[in-house]
Amino acid sequence: MPPKAGFSRAKNVGYDEDDIYDDYSEEEYAGDGEGEGTSEEDKEQMAAGVIKVREALGSEYKVKEAEIQDALWNYYYDVGKSVTFLKNKYAPKAPTPAKPKAVSRFDQAAGAADAKTPTSTGTPKAKAKTRGSADGEKLADSVEKLVVETKVKSKSLNVVDEYRNCALKRVSNFVVIGHVDHGKSTLMGRLLYDLKVVDERSVDKLRQEAETIGKSSFALAWLMDQTPEERSRGVTVDIATVPFETEQTSFTILDAPGHRDFIPNMIAGVSQADFAVLVVDAQENSFQSGLKGQTKEHALIVRSMGIQRLIVAVNKMDTVSWSKERFDKVRQATTAFFETASFSLKNITFIPCAGLTGDNVTKRVADDNADWYSGPTFLEALEASEPKARALERPLRLTINDVFRGSGQNPLSISGQIEAGTLQVGDVVLALPSRETATIKAIELPDGSPADWAVAGQIPTLHLVDIDAVHLRLGDLLCAPTAPVRLVKSFTCKMLAFEHVMPQFVDVFRGKQQVTGLITALASILNKNTGEVTRRKPRIVKPGEVARVRIELEGSAGLPLEVGARIVLRDGGRTVGAGLLESYT
Numbered sequence: 001m002p003p004k005a006g007f008s009r010a011k012n013v014g015y016d017e018d019d020i021y022d023d024y025s026e027e028e029y030a031g032d033g034e035g036e037g038t039s040e041e042d043k044e045q046m047a048a049g050v051i052k053v054r055e056a057l058g059s060e061y062k063v064k065e066a067e068i069q070d071a072l073w074n075y076y077y078d079v080g081k082s083v084t085f086l087k088n089k090y091a092p093k094a095p096t097p098a099k100p101k102a103v104s105r106f107d108q109a110a111g112a113a114d115a116k117t118p119t120s121t122g123t124p125k126a127k128a129k130t131r132g133s134a135d136g137e138k139l140a141d142s143v144e145k146l147v148v149e150t151k152v153k154s155k156s157l158n159v160v161d162e163y164r165n166c167a168l169k170r171v172s173n174f175v176v177i178g179h180v181d182h183g184k185s186t187l188m189g190r191l192l193y194d195l196k197v198v199d200e201r202s203v204d205k206l207r208q209e210a211e212t213i214g215k216s217s218f219a220l221a222w223l224m225d226q227t228p229e230e231r232s233r234g235v236t237v238d239i240a241t242v243p244f245e246t247e248q249t250s251f252t253i254l255d256a257p258g259h260r261d262f263i264p265n266m267i268a269g270v271s272q273a274d275f276a277v278l279v280v281d282a283q284e285n286s287f288q289s290g291l292k293g294q295t296k297e298h299a300l301i302v303r304s305m306g307i308q309r310l311i312v313a314v315n316k317m318d319t320v321s322w323s324k325e326r327f328d329k330v331r332q333a334t335t336a337f338f339e340t341a342s343f344s345l346k347n348i349t350f351i352p353c354a355g356l357t358g359d360n361v362t363k364r365v366a367d368d369n370a371d372w373y374s375g376p377t378f379l380e381a382l383e384a385s386e387p388k389a390r391a392l393e394r395p396l397r398l399t400i401n402d403v404f405r406g407s408g409q410n411p412l413s414i415s416g417q418i419e420a421g422t423l424q425v426g427d428v429v430l431a432l433p434s435r436e437t438a439t440i441k442a443i444e445l446p447d448g449s450p451a452d453w454a455v456a457g458q459i460p461t462l463h464l465v466d467i468d469a470v471h472l473r474l475g476d477l478l479c480a481p482t483a484p485v486r487l488v489k490s491f492t493c494k495m496l497a498f499e500h501v502m503p504q505f506v507d508v509f510r511g512k513q514q515v516t517g518l519i520t521a522l523a524s525i526l527n528k529n530t531g532e533v534t535r536r537k538p539r540i541v542k543p544g545e546v547a548r549v550r551i552e553l554e555g556s557a558g559l560p561l562e563v564g565a566r567i568v569l570r571d572g573g574r575t576v577g578a579g580l581l582e583s584y585t
């Protein structure tokens with residue numbers, strides 16, 4: 001629907017019109033000459049829209065009529081998008097505790113550094129003063145003083161040397177993506193079963209449980225989907241991280257849900273992966289619905305999050321009698337799409353397999369109809385996938401996947417992937433966005449063994465002290481307090497558009513962290529391969545185009561972002577684009 005005349009675009013989007021509309025004459029912007037007032041049709045649509053939005057919001061949300069109108073106008077009378085936007089903006093607040101908000105220890109430390117006082121945890125400073133420092137400078141002194149307060153002893157190891165001198169197995173993490181029901185969990189369950197990661201008794205138990213609810217084929221999938229909620233619904237609702245080992249490699253599976261409602265979880269999984277396994281159902285009808293659904297969306301997200309290597313498991317081959325023709329068709333149809341999504345075909349391996357029967361998963365397919373296939377098994381393709389280079393020398397960055405209460409000795413634990421740098425017992429880490437510090441009391445590796453240190457690529461469990469659980473949430477970032485990540489409120493990114501993109505509201509995701517933002521300016525369209533500017537100040541970005549856009553985040557918190565960070569933009573439950581942060585202010 002075209003922009004409607006009679007409302008001032010600038011009134012609720014808050015950007016400088018000149019930035020965007022420089023290229024366009026007044027007439028062009030005003031559409032086809034209906035700029036003088038609101039038409040009857042507009043008024044009717046607006047009135048009907050307001051009623052529908054009010055209904056959808058219910059009595060919980062106290063939103064003024066003018067705000068609803070603004071939202072409807074901004075989203076061209078799309079009720080769904082307006083409701084999502086208003087719900088995000090006016091989510092009912094939890095009752096605030098009577099106690100005034102404590103200043104985080106990080107801010108206290110920053111304040112202390114500013115004041116150059118010798119004590120690290122002295123009286124909280126005025127907010128304005130602490131903020132400046134909390135954004136990254138002058139912290140080293142204060143943080144060192146915080147370390148002194150902890151009772152956890154550090155061995156002060158040179159972790160990079162320790163790592164280089166020990167013969168650790170290669171670490172490789174992969175995300176499993178694909179349309180709902182194409183068999184992701186079953187394939188992973190089969191892999192774990194055949195590699196004897198799970199014992200026969202547990203599988204028998206799951207089989208019996210599955211049979212009692214008449215879904216015996218789900219037993220293998222349940223090895224991956226462990227929570228009771230997931231079992232009763234038969235879908236995966238969060239990222240399951242499951243470690244397993246082969247002779248050469250310590251793998252971690254990041255099993256992401258296929259439903260579109262859970263795409264934010266998938267984004268979080270993808271941002272931690274070295275490569276991706278895309279599971280595609282070989283059957284014609286399912287394959288086609290996947291192409292219209294999450295098969296494409298997931299593959300695009302994966303590519304825009306910087307993943308180059310893809311294993312395409314053409315699954316359920318048993319249901320198509322291991323037909324070479326069917327396999328070739330799936331390969332052809334997906335290859336065409338991968339090329340447009342800027343994948344390099346040399347990095348893509350297609351494997352025909354059947355997770356349910358186990359054929360071509362860890363052992364070669366026995367079916368005579370599959371004589372035509374002489375390529376690798378799924379497991380061999382996993383082994384052949386090189387993990388990304390690890391940034392060991394950079395400051396610590398770890399995204400939290402899980403926060404939980406461990407044993408009595410370890411009342412607060414987190415797990416997550418170290419994206420960059422190293423850590424060791426006794427280290428003080430800074431949590432963002434809470435700006436609280438914590439001390440690492442103990443480290444556990446994915447196989448449950450204790451460790452003195454861990455490095456980029458690994459997904460350790462950290463037992464923490466000197467912090468309260470309220471300061472740590474899924475998706476938060478732990479970083480080196482001496483080199484903190486900035487909480488960014490506006491930035492420029494290079495974005496691949498999945499849908500038409502204009503100046504509009506979007507949900508900005510950094511992994512699982514999410515903040516509402518506004519695309520305030522479309523600066524230019526770029527050549528996909530060279531990055532050169534091909535057009536300045538476009539009015540709209542079309543699906544498949546790469547553009548440089550400016551985004552302002554709402555609220556005061558911001559997102560912890562650095563140059564090179566990958567972000568995903570969603571709107572009303574759809575992924576509209578994904579990008580790479582180029583600069584921020």
Ligand SMILES: Nc1nc2c(ncn2[C@@H]2O[C@H](COP(=O)(O)OP(=O)(O)OP(=O)(O)O)[C@@H](O)[C@H]2O)c(=O)[nH]1
Nearest residue numbers: 181182183184185186217235236258316354355356
């Ligand atoms: N015949 C056959 N059925 C399979 C195969 N793999 C999975 N299935 C069946 O397909 C259905 C869906 O499998 P899941 O593994 O739960 O699919 P999923 O992609 O993990 O689904 P979500 O977790 O909801 O995203 C189940 O009934 C499986 O038993 C296969 O290789 N052959």
